[in-house]
Amino acid sequence: MNINATMLGQMIAFAFFVWFCMKYVWPPLTAALAERQKRIADGLEAAEKAGKDLEKTQEMVAEQLKEAKTQAASIIDQANKRATQIVEEAKNQGREEGQRMITGAQAEIEQEINRAKEQLRAQVASIAIAGAEKILEATIDEAAHAKITEKLAESL
Amino acid sequence: MAESAGEMAHEAVEHTQTQGEYIQHHLQFLTFGKDAEGHWGIAHGEEAVAEMGYWSFHVDMLGWSIGLGLIFILVFRAAAKNATSGVPGGFQNFIEWVFEFVETSVKDTFHGTNALIAPLALTIFCWVLLMNTMDIVPVDLFPWIAQQVSGDPEIAFRVVPTTDPNVTLGMSLSVFFLIIFYSIKIKGVGGFLKELAFQPFGPKMLPFNLLIEVPTLLAKPVSLGLRLYGNLYAGELVFLLIALFGAFQLPAHFIWAAFHLLVIPLQAFIFMMLTIVYLSQACEHH
Numbered sequence: 159m160n161i162n163a164t165m166l167g168q169m170i171a172f173a174f175f176v177w178f179c180m181k182y183v184w185p186p187l188t189a190a191l192a193e194r195q196k197r198i199a200d201g202l203e204a205a206e207k208a209g210k211d212l213e214k215t216q217e218m219v220a221e222q223l224k225e226a227k228t229q230a231a232s233i234i235d236q237a238n239k240r241a242t243q244i245v246e247e248a249k250n251q252g253r254e255e256g257q258r259m260i261t262g263a264q265a266e267i268e269q270e271i272n273r274a275k276e277q278l279r280a281q282v283a284s285i286a287i288a289g290a291e292k293i294l295e296a297t298i299d300e301a302a303h304a305k306i307t308e309k310l311a312e313s314l
Numbered sequence: 315m316a317e318s319a320g321e322m323a324h325e326a327v328e329h330t331q332t333q334g335e336y337i338q339h340h341l342q343f344l345t346f347g348k349d350a351e352g353h354w355g356i357a358h359g360e361e362a363v364a365e366m367g368y369w370s371f372h373v374d375m376l377g378w379s380i381g382l383g384l385i386f387i388l389v390f391r392a393a394a395k396n397a398t399s400g401v402p403g404g405f406q407n408f409i410e411w412v413f414e415f416v417e418t419s420v421k422d423t424f425h426g427t428n429a430l431i432a433p434l435a436l437t438i439f440c441w442v443l444l445m446n447t448m449d450i451v452p453v454d455l456f457p458w459i460a461q462q463v464s465g466d467p468e469i470a471f472r473v474v475p476t477t478d479p480n481v482t483l484g485m486s487l488s489v490f491f492l493i494i495f496y497s498i499k500i501k502g503v504g505g506f507l508k509e510l511a512f513q514p515f516g517p518k519m520l521p522f523n524l525l526i527e528v529p530t531l532l533a534k535p536v537s538l539g540l541r542l543y544g545n546l547y548a549g550e551l552v553f554l555l556i557a558l559f560g561a562f563q564l565p566a567h568f569i570w571a572a573f574h575l576l577v578i579p580l581q582a583f584i585f586m587m588l589t590i591v592y593l594s595q596a597c598e599h600h
Binding site for chain 1: 484
């Protein structure tokens with residue numbers, strides 16, 4: 159074992175390498191790894207937050223869906239009610255209209271009958287006179303017998 | 315590659331070297347220093363190395379050690395530059411995995427804020443791991459390349475820096491200085507000396523306390539450096555012995571390399587962990 163100045167050289171080299179490592183290797187590596195760790199932690203946190211958000215959104219969606227369904231059901235219900243109402247109304251209207259038409263028609267018929275009676279009355283008077291004239295074959299004083307024929311016509 | 319190593323080893327044994335000489339040669343360093351006549355140059359032979367004394371350098375060890383250290387800082391610098399908060403690619407991911415492994419080890423052991431300890435641990439772990447990994451390279455490959463390049467068949471060239479006690483003790487002594495520095499910085503000179511003198515038996519038993527605490531303190535850098543050195547040196551020695559097997563060396567190489575794959579990261583990890591533990595002890599009040 160011969161100890162010589164090699165040891166000194168090794169010590170100087172050692173000191174240099176340690177100094178270099180301390181100055182130019184360790185700090186950037188530590189910084190980069192710390193930053194990476196932070197990024198990973200941030201990423202995990204963000205993922206967790208996103209998961210929570212998703213859950214919340216899903217809940218909201220479910221709630222809204224439920225609301226929409228009840229709303230739709232109530233709308234359908236209302237629509238059904240309204241439809242039956244309309245049908246009912248239409249029926250009533252129809253019935254009323256029919257009634258009115260029937261009454262109108264009856265009134266007209268009555269009028270027609272009256273008019274026909276009136277005409278008939280007028281014609282019957284003249285026909286009766288003509289008939290009587292023909293039967294009697296005589297000149298009848300129209301003025302004298304007018305009362306009789308009128309009475310006859312009125313009795314009709 | 316192991317085969318070529320075997321052939322060369324075989325040749326070496328048959329023609330030019332005895333087995334002892336082969337191993338001996340493989341345990342010599344490429345040493346640069348001032349020879350007996352006062353000229354700076356590469357030493358030839360063990361006597362020349364001994365003459366150079368303290369002011370000589372193991373050029374091969376320093377070269378590999380600094381080269382591997384540069385690979386470490388360049389790779390990690392590239393990863394640090396590319397590091398973003400986005401999704402990392404394969405290479406980036408691997409580097410960040412190593413980084414986080416070291417960071418976790420530091421955080422589990424060292425409680426407190428210190429900007430130095432974590433980068434220190436990362437440097438130690440990666441650098442020692444790279445240096446240890448050189449042990450897997452076939453023992454004769456780089457010496458053979460060095461011989462071809464230099465044209466000197468006797469040239470000594472080793473490739474595993476952690477098999478040189480200068481390298482491991484250089485690192486462990488640096489850690490030791492940091493232990494002393496932080497002990498005094500956190501506890502003050504008085505607090506540090508009190509810890510040595512008044513524990514564990516109280517002020518009345520001061521000599522005994524010193525007798526226990528001072529060797530404990532001094533044993534830290536020695537054990538730290540020699541543990542790494544011893545493990546890797548032994549591993550390399552076994553590879554050298556296996557290289558002498560001749561034709562049967564391939565399965566033996568494989569088995570030993572597989573076993574050694576456990577030792578390599580384990581020793582790097584132990585060196586790193588003990589450094590963290592020692593420094594956290596230095597930074598804590600007892």
